[in-house]
Amino acid sequence: MSAVAETRIDDAERRRWRPWRGIGGLLLIVYGLISVYPFLWMVSGAFKDEREVLSSGSLIPQNPTLDTLSETWSKLDFGAYALNSVTVTGVSLLMILAIYPLAGYAFSVLRFPGRLPFYYMFVAIFFVPGVTTLLPLILVQSELGLLGSHLGLELAFANGAAPLGIMIFKTFYDTIPRELRESARMDGCSELGIHFRIYLPLAKPAVATVAVMCFVSVWNEYIVTGVSLSDPSRYTLPLGLQQLLSDNVVQWNQVMAGSLLVVLPVIVVFIVLRRFFISGIQGAVKG
Amino acid sequence: MATRSRRLRLRREQAGDRREAITGYLFIAPALALFALLGVYTVAYGLRLSFVEWNGFSPTRIFVGLDNFKDLLWADAALSESVRAAVGRTLVVMVAAVIPTVLISLPLAIALNSVGRLRGFLQTLYFLPYVTTGIAVFYAWRFILLPDGGLNSILTTIGLGSLAQAEGFLGNPDTALWATTAVLVWSTVPIGVLLYLSGLQSIDGSLLEAARLDGASPLRIATTILWPLLRPITALLVALVLRAVLQEFQVFLLMTNGGPLDKTTTVSLLTYNLAFGNNAAYGYAAALGWLLFAFSLALAAAAFFVLRRKG
Numbered sequence: 001m002s003a004v005a006e007t008r009i010d011d012a013e014r015r016r017w018r019p020w021r022g023i024g025g026l027l028l029i030v031y032g033l034i035s036v037y038p039f040l041w042m043v044s045g046a047f048k049d050e051r052e053v054l055s056s057g058s059l060i061p062q063n064p065t066l067d068t069l070s071e072t073w074s075k076l077d078f079g080a081y082a083l084n085s086v087t088v089t090g091v092s093l094l095m096i097l098a099i100y101p102l103a104g105y106a107f108s109v110l111r112f113p114g115r116l117p118f119y120y121m122f123v124a125i126f127f128v129p130g131v132t133t134l135l136p137l138i139l140v141q142s143e144l145g146l147l148g149s150h151l152g153l154e155l156a157f158a159n160g161a162a163p164l165g166i167m168i169f170k171t172f173y174d175t176i177p178r179e180l181r182e183s184a185r186m187d188g189c190s191e192l193g194i195h196f197r198i199y200l201p202l203a204k205p206a207v208a209t210v211a212v213m214c215f216v217s218v219w220n221e222y223i224v225t226g227v228s229l230s231d232p233s234r235y236t237l238p239l240g241l242q243q244l245l246s247d248n249v250v251q252w253n254q255v256m257a258g259s260l261l262v263v264l265p266v267i268v269v270f271i272v273l274r275r276f277f278i279s280g281i282q283g284a285v286k287g
Numbered sequence: 288m289a290t291r292s293r294r295l296r297l298r299r300e301q302a303g304d305r306r307e308a309i310t311g312y313l314f315i316a317p318a319l320a321l322f323a324l325l326g327v328y329t330v331a332y333g334l335r336l337s338f339v340e341w342n343g344f345s346p347t348r349i350f351v352g353l354d355n356f357k358d359l360l361w362a363d364a365a366l367s368e369s370v371r372a373a374v375g376r377t378l379v380v381m382v383a384a385v386i387p388t389v390l391i392s393l394p395l396a397i398a399l400n401s402v403g404r405l406r407g408f409l410q411t412l413y414f415l416p417y418v419t420t421g422i423a424v425f426y427a428w429r430f431i432l433l434p435d436g437g438l439n440s441i442l443t444t445i446g447l448g449s450l451a452q453a454e455g456f457l458g459n460p461d462t463a464l465w466a467t468t469a470v471l472v473w474s475t476v477p478i479g480v481l482l483y484l485s486g487l488q489s490i491d492g493s494l495l496e497a498a499r500l501d502g503a504s505p506l507r508i509a510t511t512i513l514w515p516l517l518r519p520i521t522a523l524l525v526a527l528v529l530r531a532v533l534q535e536f537q538v539f540l541l542m543t544n545g546g547p548l549d550k551t552t553t554v555s556l557l558t559y560n561l562a563f564g565n566n567a568a569y570g571y572a573a574a575l576g577w578l579l580f581a582f583s584l585a586l587a588a589a590a591f592f593v594l595r596r597k598g
Contacts, residue, residue: 013499020505024398031395032412034473038427039415041437045430057440103318111304112311122318125326127587129534131555132576135562135569136333137325159325162318191310220421223537227563238422242541245426252430259423270418274411277418281478282485 042263045256046072053253072244072257080233081240088150088157088225088236089218095158096165096214097207104169104206105195109181119166126163130223138227148230157218165210168280172206173199209280212273216266237262336573343567355574366571372549373557376464380553381532383468384475388528389521391472392479397509399480400487410480417477425541428470432456432542457543460550467551471538475531479524486520487513519594526590533583554579 045053047064107119137156146152184194222238229235241258270277337355339348361367399409431437432455439451452459456466498508536555539545545552558579562572
C-alpha cells in the first residue's frame with residue numbers, strides 16, 4: 001500500500017523534474033561545445049589551404065590537406081622553438097621542485113622566529129600585478145646581464161611560482177602525522193634526511209600538482225618571454241606563433257596549425273594528469 | 288641531582304630549538320634569495336623608477352618627485368584622460384566579466400553535479416579553456432571573430448545575420464570590448480565550475496532531499512538553498528575574476544592590442560604600453576604600475592574581509 005503510494009510520488013516527481021533534467025543536459029552540451037569551439041577551429045584551419053580558410057565558414061574542410069601542417073612546421077621552425085620551450089619549461093620546473101618543497105617543509109614543520117611573516121610574504125606575491133614588476137624585472141635582468149637569456153626567464157618563472165609552490169607543499173606537509181618526524185629524529189635522522197626520505201616521497205601528489213600547474217603556465221608564457229628575448233634562435237613556441245601573425249599577409253590556416261601545435265602538449269598533459277590539476281587549483285584557492 | 292638533570296635537558300632543548308630555527312632559515316634560504324633578487328629588489332627598483340623621468344635610452348634619469356603620479360592622475364591633460372578612460376574600461380570589464388562568470392558557472396556546476404558517468408569527461412571539456420589560456424587560444428578566437436569567421440557565419444546561418452559584424456567583432460569599436468570580455472569569461476568559467484562543484488559536494492545531501500520531497504523546484508532549491516550556502520564561494524570567485532581583470536592583459540594585448548581606437552586598453556595594458564610601446568616613458572609606467580598594485584591590494588583586502596565575514 002505505502003509502497004504503491006511511494007512509487008506514485010516518485011513518478012510524479014520524475015515527471016516534474018524531467019524538464020529540468022532536459023535544461024541541465026542541454027546546458028552541459030551547449031557549454032561543452034563552447035568550451036571546445038576554438039580548438040575545433042584550430043583543427044579545422046590546420047587542414048585547410050590558405051584560400052579555403054578565409055572563404056569557407058564551415059568547420060569541415062572541403063579539401064583536407066596536410067600541407068598546411070608541414071608548411072607551418074618548417075616555417076615556425078617548430079623543432080627549434082619546441083626545444084627552446086622544453087628547455088625553459090624543464091629548467092624552470094627543476095628549479096621550482098628544488099626550492100619550494102624545502103621551503104614548504106620549513107613553513108609546515110619547523111619552528112623558527114619569523115615563520116608566519118615570511119610565509120605571508122611569499123603568499124602575498126600572488127597579489128602583485130605582473131605588469132608592475134615587468135619593467136623593473138627587465139631592467140634588473142639587463143643590469144645582471146641576464147636579459148635575453150633563457151636563465152633570466154627561468155629564474156623569473158621560478159620566483160613567480162613561489163606562492164603556489166610554497167602553499168601547496170606546506171598544506172600537504174601539514175597533513176602528514178608529526179609522529180613520523182619524531183620517530184625519525186629519535187633514530188638520529190637529520191631534518192634534510194627526514195624531508196627527502198619521508199616527507200617528499202609521501203608528497204608525490206603535491207609534486208605532480210605543482211609540476212602540472214607550472215608546466216602549463218610556463219609553456220604558455222608570452223609576456224615576459226616576449227619582452228626579454230630578442231634573438232629569434234632562443235624563441236619559445238608562443239613567440240614563434242606570434243611571428244606567424246606578424247606577417248604582412250596573415251595566413252590564418254598556418255596560424256591555426258601553429259596554435260594547434262602549441263596547445264596540443266598542454267592538452268595531452270592535462271588529460272593525463274587532470275586529477276592533480278584539479279586538486280591543485282582547489283588547494284591553491286583554499287590555501 | 289634532579290634539578291641538574293632538568294637544567295641539562297632544558298639546555299639541550301634550547302640547543303635543539305636553535306638548531307631547528309637555523310635549519311628552518313637554511314630551508315627557506317634558496318626561495319628567499321630568489322625572492323630578494325627578483326621580488327624585493329625588483330619592486331624597490333620599480334618604486335625608485337616611479338619618481339624619475341626616463342625614456343629608457345638617455346643616460347640621465349631626472350628625479351621628478353611625485354610628478355609622475357600627478358601627471359597620471361590630473362596634471363597632464365592627455366595622459367590623465369587616457370588613464371581615466373582605461374580605469375573606466377577596466378571597471379566595465381570587471382562588472383561585465385564577473386556577472387556572466389557567476390551566472391554561467393553556477394548552473395553548469397549544479398548540472399554537472401547530477402551527472403554520473405560522464406562527469407570526468409565533461410569536466411575535462413570545461414577545463415580546457417583554463418589550462419590552455421594563452422596566445423594560441425586567443426589567436427583562435429581572433430580567427431573566429433574575423434569578418435569571415437565562424438561567429439558571423441553561425442549568426443547568418445541561424446537567421447541572426449543582422450547581428451553579424453561586417454568589420455568583425457574585434458574591428459568594430461562598439462563590439463571589441465564586449466568580444467574580448469566574452470573571451471575572458473570563457474577562460475574564467477572553468478574556475479567557477481570547479482569552485483562551485485567542490486562547494487556543492489560539501490553541502491549536506493539530506494537538506495536537498497528534504498526540500499525536494501517538499502516539492503521545491505530545482506530553481507527554488509538553487510536560489511533559496513544553494514545560493515546562500517555557496518555565498519563564500521561566490522565571493523572567492525568574484526575576487527579571483529576581479530584580480531584577473533586587473534592583472535591579466537594578455538587577452539587584450541593579443542586580440543586587439545588595445546584597439547580599435549583604444550577601446551580595449553585597460554589599466555594594465557596601458558601600463559605595459561607606457562613601458563614597451565612606441566613612446567616609452569618608464570617613470571609613468573612604473574608609477575601607474577604602483578597605482579595598480581595599490582588598487583589590487585585594496586581589492587584583496589576587501590575580498591579577504593568579505594570572505595572572513597561570510598565564510
